[in-house]
Amino acid sequence: MERATSASFQNVSFPKLREVTGYILIYRLKGVRNLGDLFPNLSVIRGMQLFKDFALVIFDNGLESLGLRSLTR
DSSP states (O other): OTTOOGGGGTTOOOTTOOEESSOEEEESOOSOSBHHHHOTTOOEEOOSSOBTTBSEEEESSOOSBOOOTTOOO
């Protein structure tokens, strides 16, 4: 995914994904500006399994914003 462009993700979306019970790790994801485009209805990251004490880890990528509007506390 390091050499991906925005065209690579043009038609990629997971609208049925609403809940993650473990964690989400985003690493070196290029070509995506906003996670809300990929996960428009994600509302819960439970964190029952964590990555270094975190349920959401974003590292070394080109995101401009999270855009996860449905995500709740």
